[in-house]
Amino acid sequence: MSARRAIYEALMADQPLGPLDAAVLVDQHHAEVLREARAKGVEATHADHAAAARQARARSGGWLHVTTYKSAHTARCICSQVRSGCLTSYQPAGDFDARVSVEEDGARLYVRYVGRGQ
Structure with missing residues (x-):
């Protein structure tokens, strides 16, 4: 069994991984397995952009x-997508400005x- 498979099965069985296992993940399988580990241990951020756009319009x-x-x-x-109107909630392009502030708890x-879009 490959190291990747062994670590993946440990993740799926909710078995704890040690520092050596984490090093193997980084050295041998880089981003793909790290994504699997993060998906298993960290809940994804979900933003309701439609509601955010409505609220932002209300507080122009x-x-x-x-x-x-x-x-x-x-x-x-996401910040770039807001400014360019790529996210449909923030259309037309130019109607919304966006910024990111990196803090201890995240970005x-x-x-x-x-309201200056075309």
């Missing part, structure tokens, strides 16, 4: 905290309605 110009992401990279990607996404 004021910053609204949408959610806190565990990954700053994810928060920055906080803030949006505000500016």
Whole structure:
């Protein structure tokens, strides 16, 4: 049995992993298995962007905290999608501004309605 398979089965059986197991995950299987480990141990962040957009429109110009992401990279990607209108809740493009604030508990996404889209 491969090391990856053994570690994966330990994760699925809710068996604790030691530091050596974590090193094997990083060295041999990098992102794919780390995603599996994170999915098993960390609840995903879910944001209701439709509700956030409605609230931001109601408080035009004021910053609204949408959610806190565990990954700053994810928060920055969503931030860009808000500004460009790629997320349908924040259309048309340019109607919303967004920013990310990296804190100890994660990366906080803030949006505000500016209403200058086309």
